[in-house]
Amino acid sequence: xxxxxxxxxxxxxxxxxxxxxxxxxxxxxxxxxxxxxxxxxxxxxxxxxxxxxxxxxxxxxxxxxxxxxxxxxxxxxxxxxxxxxxxxxxxxxxxxxxxxxxxxxxxxxxxxxx
Amino acid sequence: xxxxxxxxxxxxxxxxxxxxxxxxxxxxxxxxxxxxxxxxxxxxxxxxxxxxxxxxxxxxxxxxxxxxxxxxxxxxxxxxxxxxxxxxxxxxxxxxxxxxxxxxxxxxxxxxx
Numbered sequence: 001x002x003x004x005x006x007x008x009x010x011x012x013x014x015x016x017x018x019x020x021x022x023x024x025x026x027x028x029x030x031x032x033x034x035x036x037x038x039x040x041x042x043x044x045x046x047x048x049x050x051x052x053x054x055x056x057x058x059x060x061x062x063x064x065x066x067x068x069x070x071x072x073x074x075x076x077x078x079x080x081x082x083x084x085x086x087x088x089x090x091x092x093x094x095x096x097x098x099x100x101x102x103x104x105x106x107x108x109x110x111x112x113x114x
Numbered sequence: 115x116x117x118x119x120x121x122x123x124x125x126x127x128x129x130x131x132x133x134x135x136x137x138x139x140x141x142x143x144x145x146x147x148x149x150x151x152x153x154x155x156x157x158x159x160x161x162x163x164x165x166x167x168x169x170x171x172x173x174x175x176x177x178x179x180x181x182x183x184x185x186x187x188x189x190x191x192x193x194x195x196x197x198x199x200x201x202x203x204x205x206x207x208x209x210x211x212x213x214x215x216x217x218x219x220x221x222x223x224x225x226x227x
Contacts, residue, residue: 042217094213105157
């Protein structure tokens, strides 16, 4: 199971608050990703990063922000601008480069807005 | 951008029967097609993948087929067992965009003993 970790497992937020979800990997992967999963739905890409100090918006980036200051870490901030943030958030990592390759997922953080 | 459709959304099979899940994609430039299995409350895990230069790939009881012309690919599970019960996701990726994956909506598979 190890290699990519997320914390906390459960997170409760009051409306109007920003919260930061942690994602760390020790797989020496260059690429990291954040997905959102809603009940009964697929995974939607929020942000991804192919290399340190660089990241790109995914399909649903509005209301979220990220940073990639270290290869091992890719934290996601859910801002108050995200209108419906309650969801299951999954972080993933993979080797970089073209052609596709396996993404390894963390255990996820379940965020609930009170 | 890429759009991946997955069917059916739920699938109930008797233990020992086969299960088939189908996905279609919209971008003909996509060249990598993985399948992930997600058990309840757990992280998705890769079970099999296929690249566009291959038409079929098999790994024990699971197989994936790819039809590039029709832009669809399918997952086949034979001799299903109760531990195959999970949600399965297909995905598609273009090499030019690195490893960015677009996922289908998922299929909840229930294997009845």
